[in-house]
Amino acid sequence: MAGLAKGNNPLQQWHHLFAASDNSKNGEAQAHMQQLLREGLPDRKQENWKYTSLDALSRYVFVPPETTLPGRDVRDGLALPMDAVCVVLVNGRYSPELSDDPTACGFRVQWQNHPGSVPDAIQQEIFLHLTESMAPGVLHIEVPPERVTDKPLVLMNISMSSGNDHDALPFSHTRCHLTLGSNSKATVIEYYASQHTQAHFTGARLSIVAGENSELHHVKLGFENPRAYHFSHNDLWVNQDCRVFSNSYLLGGQLVRHHTSGRIDGENATVRINSLALPVGREVCDSRTWLAHNKGYGNSRQLHKTIVQDTARAVFNGQITVAPHAIKTDGQMTNNNLLLGRLAEVDTKPQLEIYADDVKCSHGATVGRIDNEQLFYLQTRGISQSAARRMIIYAFAAELTDAIADESLRGVVLERIGLRLPEERQ
Numbered sequence: 001m002a003g004l005a006k007g008n009n010p011l012q013q014w015h016h017l018f019a020a021s022d023n024s025k026n027g028e029a030q031a032h033m034q035q036l037l038r039e040g041l042p043d044r045k046q047e048n049w050k051y052t053s054l055d056a057l058s059r060y061v062f063v064p065p066e067t068t069l070p071g072r073d074v075r076d077g078l079a080l081p082m083d084a085v086c087v088v089l090v091n092g093r094y095s096p097e098l099s100d101d102p103t104a105c106g107f108r109v110q111w112q113n114h115p116g117s118v119p120d121a122i123q124q125e126i127f128l129h130l131t132e133s134m135a136p137g138v139l140h141i142e143v144p145p146e147r148v149t150d151k152p153l154v155l156m157n158i159s160m161s162s163g164n165d166h167d168a169l170p171f172s173h174t175r176c177h178l179t180l181g182s183n184s185k186a187t188v189i190e191y192y193a194s195q196h197t198q199a200h201f202t203g204a205r206l207s208i209v210a211g212e213n214s215e216l217h218h219v220k221l222g223f224e225n226p227r228a229y230h231f232s233h234n235d236l237w238v239n240q241d242c243r244v245f246s247n248s249y250l251l252g253g254q255l256v257r258h259h260t261s262g263r264i265d266g267e268n269a270t271v272r273i274n275s276l277a278l279p280v281g282r283e284v285c286d287s288r289t290w291l292a293h294n295k296g297y298g299n300s301r302q303l304h305k306t307i308v309q310d311t312a313r314a315v316f317n318g319q320i321t322v323a324p325h326a327i328k329t330d331g332q333m334t335n336n337n338l339l340l341g342r343l344a345e346v347d348t349k350p351q352l353e354i355y356a357d358d359v360k361c362s363h364g365a366t367v368g369r370i371d372n373e374q375l376f377y378l379q380t381r382g383i384s385q386s387a388a389r390r391m392i393i394y395a396f397a398a399e400l401t402d403a404i405a406d407e408s409l410r411g412v413v414l415e416r417i418g419l420r421l422p423e424e425r426q
Helices: 010-019 027-039 055-059 072-078 126-134 372-380 385-401 407-419
Strands: 061-063 085-090 108-112 138-143 153-159 168-180 185-194 201-210 215-223 229-238 243-250 255-264 270-277 284-293 299-308 313-322 330-339 345-354 360-369
Touching: 010 027, 010 061, 010 126, 027 126, 072 153, 085 138, 126 168, 126 201, 126 229, 138 153, 138 185, 153 168, 153 201, 168 185, 185 201, 201 215, 215 229, 215 255, 215 407, 229 243, 229 270, 243 255, 243 284, 255 270, 270 284, 270 385, 284 299, 284 330, 299 313, 299 345, 299 385, 313 330, 313 360, 330 345, 330 385, 345 360, 372 385, 385 407
Parallel strands: 061 168, 085 153, 138 168, 153 185, 168 201, 185 215, 201 229, 215 243, 229 255, 243 270, 255 284, 270 299, 284 313, 299 330, 313 345, 330 360
Antiparallel strands: 108 138
């Protein structure tokens, strides 16, 4: 068994927490836990973990999450300032008391008290097994066929704890499944926030099945506190004539590892998978994508950008696979990185696997620093050096922030970026 040998053994702790939970009686949860135990915790000798260390996890004692609900004022204080229907999960559990009724807007929501009845993962991974084994239930969200929803749906995931033990790591997992009927259209915002400032662990998985000719606009906001550990998996099943747009803004967390996996299983589908990350201090942000074009005439574009400061590290690993007979596929993947710290680091690996003829696919990556000539030009126009740097940083991010259609939501993301820039953190 691979794994971390010294300190508190996270694997053993997770097994004990699982054995003490109701999930231990569920067959699917048991299978995921057994697979996790067989694989063990990865270390940096493994290719997929070469640049991301899990050593810090062995410092903590993992503890179950609180079940006490926060007050409505906590929800309102963390809420996004936009016209949307809000569904709240607290430490992975659906809270009807804190949630709006989404039915009138076109969403059907049902909580299932045990894991299961959801699609298998597109790409298996140890932390996906952990979330599937430990999540207290599944929130099923459905948009009926032919329905265009009236408002966006915000999935607000609140991590909360009242403890102050620095060695304890509250441990929660969220599991949601979204189904879009044929010819439907919806916007879903997946939002993660911390109610406290102490370290905590979040595991999350959102699986999405988009029916024929449906359209989905998905936004992920990773706004947890700077001491959070966040491991997440988004799976996309895309059918014929679908249009799926997924944008992730990873702007908080000591260690963030985010996976987006997709399967294009119908012809003439359009997929956009984009992300923006801004690690600071000693944070690590590890973003991974895997997209399979299994049918022809598909169009996919990926743009992933990181702004890395101080001694932080960003990791990107992306792969596009084109299956045999998936002719006329058009897929592009780009990873652009801006280094702001002398000791900041980026490790990037975009990949293509093409098994079909008559396709158009490309991938590329860039890593660079702020251009001194650009700074000088702006300063000659009477702009201070710090203001000029901010302008360049916002311009670098603009291609992704401008993709947010809702003006209020775009303002929230821009404000979050501003708070993580050097002048605001002094």
